[in-house]
Amino acid sequence: MDMFIKFLVAAVLAGTPLLFGTVGEILSEKVGHLNLGVEGMMSIGACSGFMAGYFSDSFAFALIAAALGGALGALIYAFLTVTLMANQNVTGLTLTIFGIGLSNFIGVYALGFSETGTLKLPDGITAHMRNIHIPGLSDLPVVGELLFSYNPFVYLGILIAIIMGLYLGRTQTGLNVQSIGENPAAADAAGIRVIFWKYFNILLGGAICGIGGAYCSMIINRGVWISNNVGGLGWIAVALVIFAGWKPVNAIGGSFVFGALRVLKYYMPKSVIDLPVAFYDMLPFLITALVLVISSMRKSRGIGLPAALGLNYYREER
Amino acid sequence: MSQTPANPACAIECRQITKTFGSVVANDKIDLDVRYGEILALLGENGSGKTTLMNMLSGIYHPDSGSISIAGQPVSINSPVDAMHLGIGMIHQHFKLVDAFTAMDNIVLGTHGKRLAPKVLKERILEICHSVGLEIDPEKRVYEMSVSEKQTVEILKVLYRDAKILILDEPTAVLTPQETGKLFAILRRMREQGRAIIIITHKLQEVLEISDRVTILWKGKSIDTVNTAETNARQLTELMVGRPVSLSIQRPQPQDPQPVMDVQGLTVKKPDGAIALDGISFDIRSGEILGIAGVAGSGQKELCETIAGLTKSEKGHITFKGEEILGKTPAEIISLGIHMGFVPEDRLGMGLVASMGMVDNMLLKSYRSHKGMFIDRKPARALAEELIRRLEIVTPGEDTPVRLLSGGNVQKVLIGREIESGPSVLITAYPVRGLDINSSYTVYDLLNEQKQKGVAVVFVGEDLDVLLELCDRILVLCHGRITGLVDASSVTKEQIGLMMTGSHSGEVQQ
Numbered sequence: 001m002d003m004f005i006k007f008l009v010a011a012v013l014a015g016t017p018l019l020f021g022t023v024g025e026i027l028s029e030k031v032g033h034l035n036l037g038v039e040g041m042m043s044i045g046a047c048s049g050f051m052a053g054y055f056s057d058s059f060a061f062a063l064i065a066a067a068l069g070g071a072l073g074a075l076i077y078a079f080l081t082v083t084l085m086a087n088q089n090v091t092g093l094t095l096t097i098f099g100i101g102l103s104n105f106i107g108v109y110a111l112g113f114s115e116t117g118t119l120k121l122p123d124g125i126t127a128h129m130r131n132i133h134i135p136g137l138s139d140l141p142v143v144g145e146l147l148f149s150y151n152p153f154v155y156l157g158i159l160i161a162i163i164m165g166l167y168l169g170r171t172q173t174g175l176n177v178q179s180i181g182e183n184p185a186a187a188d189a190a191g192i193r194v195i196f197w198k199y200f201n202i203l204l205g206g207a208i209c210g211i212g213g214a215y216c217s218m219i220i221n222r223g224v225w226i227s228n229n230v231g232g233l234g235w236i237a238v239a240l241v242i243f244a245g246w247k248p249v250n251a252i253g254g255s256f257v258f259g260a261l262r263v264l265k266y267y268m269p270k271s272v273i274d275l276p277v278a279f280y281d282m283l284p285f286l287i288t289a290l291v292l293v294i295s296s297m298r299k300s301r302g303i304g305l306p307a308a309l310g311l312n313y314y315r316e317e318r
Numbered sequence: 319m320s321q322t323p324a325n326p327a328c329a330i331e332c333r334q335i336t337k338t339f340g341s342v343v344a345n346d347k348i349d350l351d352v353r354y355g356e357i358l359a360l361l362g363e364n365g366s367g368k369t370t371l372m373n374m375l376s377g378i379y380h381p382d383s384g385s386i387s388i389a390g391q392p393v394s395i396n397s398p399v400d401a402m403h404l405g406i407g408m409i410h411q412h413f414k415l416v417d418a419f420t421a422m423d424n425i426v427l428g429t430h431g432k433r434l435a436p437k438v439l440k441e442r443i444l445e446i447c448h449s450v451g452l453e454i455d456p457e458k459r460v461y462e463m464s465v466s467e468k469q470t471v472e473i474l475k476v477l478y479r480d481a482k483i484l485i486l487d488e489p490t491a492v493l494t495p496q497e498t499g500k501l502f503a504i505l506r507r508m509r510e511q512g513r514a515i516i517i518i519t520h521k522l523q524e525v526l527e528i529s530d531r532v533t534i535l536w537k538g539k540s541i542d543t544v545n546t547a548e549t550n551a552r553q554l555t556e557l558m559v560g561r562p563v564s565l566s567i568q569r570p571q572p573q574d575p576q577p578v579m580d581v582q583g584l585t586v587k588k589p590d591g592a593i594a595l596d597g598i599s600f601d602i603r604s605g606e607i608l609g610i611a612g613v614a615g616s617g618q619k620e621l622c623e624t625i626a627g628l629t630k631s632e633k634g635h636i637t638f639k640g641e642e643i644l645g646k647t648p649a650e651i652i653s654l655g656i657h658m659g660f661v662p663e664d665r666l667g668m669g670l671v672a673s674m675g676m677v678d679n680m681l682l683k684s685y686r687s688h689k690g691m692f693i694d695r696k697p698a699r700a701l702a703e704e705l706i707r708r709l710e711i712v713t714p715g716e717d718t719p720v721r722l723l724s725g726g727n728v729q730k731v732l733i734g735r736e737i738e739s740g741p742s743v744l745i746t747a748y749p750v751r752g753l754d755i756n757s758s759y760t761v762y763d764l765l766n767e768q769k770q771k772g773v774a775v776v777f778v779g780e781d782l783d784v785l786l787e788l789c790d791r792i793l794v795l796c797h798g799r800i801t802g803l804v805d806a807s808s809v810t811k812e813q814i815g816l817m818m819t820g821s822h823s824g825e826v827q828q
């Protein structure tokens with residue numbers, strides 16, 4: 001039992017960076033832009049967040065810097081695909097390669113100035129990243145551990161997902177924005193500022209991805225800088241978007257499920273099932289493939305996959 | 319309608335509007351005036367620049383030069399938002415709706431402010447419906463809708479924003495005569511409310527019926543504006559085409575018609591399980607044109623698709639020269655010489671690859687018969703050139719992607735390719751949808767030419783006058799049953815109309 005609760009907590013922790021990446025990517029896909037640069041934007045956010053924290057000693061500043069870093073990556077993508085109408089897949093892939101490279105480069109460069117040969121966040125910041133403690137609530141048995149004792153990123157991620165869910169699903173603006181991903185010509189004819197909202201959503205999505213990146217560089221390795229700290233999570237996030245059916249709120253559950261798959265190998269008692277570790281590493285991708293098959297078999301056509309995903313829009317084109 | 323401006327005369331004044339696309343001059347110094355409280359028809363051949371001009375009023379394109387005034391004020395329309403603020407609403411030739419959304423969501427799309435509670439919104443929409451006589455289920459999703467329902471949504475979108483100026487680009491091209499009648503009643507009511515309406519249509523009788531004035535475009539120029547009351551179909555055609563044209567269809571006597579295809583007891587179900595065709599039997603003969611009449615959705619589409627091998631049948635037989643073709647693949651059926659010129663509601667969706675030029679689109683149909691490893695474009699190019707000449711297709715060149723052509727010209731490419739492929743049975747459904755008068759007659763001539771070559775032609779049509787003039791025999795479908803198979807020369811339009819509603823059965827003569 002105790003082991004099981006530990007497993008669930010670990011799942012949530014492992015799923016949180018995925019949650020940021022997924023919600024960010026949903027925002028971009030909802031305006032019709034498949035951004036394969038999630039990994040890159042997360043890497044830039046990881047780097048800018050970490051460095052800002054390292055040099056400024058301020059947690060809030062680190063968060064803002066991470067968001068700005070992610071948004072900057074998204075800006076490059078948006079300028080190329082929205083304004084210059086470059087191919088979305090190629091641009092996204094390039095952004096990933098660029099983002100990882102830039103992040104590692106800056107990391108190595110900063111390491112050169114460090115006397116100890118490592119980069120470690122100052123205590124002033126790590127203090128903010130510890131698990132929260134709400135007197136009373138956090139002390140409850142089981143529930144306290146499961147719901148009220150995570151680090152602030154977890155709650156921030158859930159909050160962002162819920163707000164984005166409300167934004168897309170419940171407001172007129174959200175409806176307008178979704179129509180851009182469905183049929184940009186229709187949205188344009190209906191008087192929606194297509195270009196503006198594309199930039200808005202892509203950049204907002206990038207900022208959210210950036211915060212997810214900061215989680216990777218600041219939390220996962222306990223405040224010590226390592227290269228390639230995002231480590232492929234951005235790619236899983238791209239797949240998770242489908243798993244979540246393009247709904248930010250579903251992404252919460254989805255990312256925790258994938259988080260669970262990622263940590264399963266540490267918690268599955270060898271006495272029950274003895275499988276090679278490689279099998280567990282493959283599991284998230286196997287599930288993704290299954291999800292793709294099942295979701296393509298479902299006949300219903302609601303608001304899910306944006307119909308104009310991947311297609312650039314130019315008003316006078318026909 | 320709240321109020322009409324101080325100068326009620328002019329809703330729109332366009333002066334010397336010019337718009338070019340690369341080397342194509344789509345609009346050449348066009349003048350256009352529209353008043354409040356009138357319906358202006360815009361008439362012109364395919365590619366004469368009607369849609370382009372309207373797109374400039376609705377902010378999709380920006381004119382290269384010229385001026386536009388709305389309600390007496392000079393304006394610059396840079397985007398659809400600007401057009402909306404000026405009270406201009408447009409219903410596009412190809413609908414601009416979000417398929418995954420409900421009617422309601424499409425109607426409020428792009429409006430600002432708080433999202434209304436569905437109940438309030440529904441009431442408001444139904445109120446508008448009521449004021450002009452429209453009908454809609456606000457919660458139905460667009461992909462489940464018929465064309466006329468989609469159009470209703472488009473109209474409501476415009477009315478919801480209380481547009482004072484309405485532009486309808488070929489709204490009737492895909493409607494049945496009954497639906498067109500309803501639409502016209504609604505337009506008249508909107509005219510009474512003082513709105514200005516521009517309607518584009520290729521059907522002259524509709525122009526004469528609905529409009530107050532007609533402006534005629536010819537090769538991108540506005541050449542004349544006439545009062546509808548003082549004109550007639552002949553004069554309008556002459557102005558539009560630039561020379562006199564005869565408006566009668568020939569019907570050469572069939573030469574030795576022989577049954578080539580025999581349909582026996584054919585029963586077909588729709589995907590949802592409803593009966594589409596209910597045990598119908600008839601034959602198709604060489605050297606004659608068999609017309610198929612019926613209210614839209616009476617089984618015409620299923621009949622064509624079954625013959626082409628695209629839909630499975632429940633019961634029955636179709637034999638071609640004694641050989642059963644049910645169960646064969648579309649490719650096998652085509653190789654027997656049974657060709658289909660089906661013109662769907664969505665022209666670009668079926669049969670043509672929008673981003674390819676004419677030459678490559680010709681190749682799509684003929685590559686099978688070709689031997690060797692590499693493509694030989696020469697015959698396809700010759701065919702494309704031949705079509706451009708014969709059907710007077712307006713295009714900068716045979717390699718221009720077909721999506722850049724005007725709506726009607728896209729259609730000519732589609733229909734021309736099927737006709738020129740030398741079939742022994744040619745099935746055409748709605749081949750003149752969206753075609754201007756002149757091109758329509760060219761298509762009729764082409765069909766007649768095929769008939770005289772001994773091809774068995776099936777013509778699924780919606781215009782009864784044309785069916786009566788062009789076809790040798792007419793088969794009337796009603797709810798998937800044959801309610802008449804008659805000799806076209808000895809039947810009246812009224813009789814066919816009654817058979818179409820199933821209230822009268824024509825003698826089934828073989």
Ligand SMILES: Nc1ncnc2c1ncn2[C@@H]1O[C@H](COP(=O)(O)OP(=O)(O)OP(=O)(O)O)[C@@H](O)[C@H]1O
Binds near residue numbers: 370411725
């Ligand atoms: N976006 C575009 N790019 C290139 N050429 C264009 C574009 N839009 C229109 N054209 C060209 O401009 C000309 C006029 O086209 P337009 O669509 O206005 O014709 P139309 O009068 O509406 O014809 P139809 O009755 O067939 O719809 C055509 O030759 C067309 O190929």
Ligand SMILES: [Mg+2]
Binds near residue numbers: 411487724725726
């Ligand atoms: Mg047009």
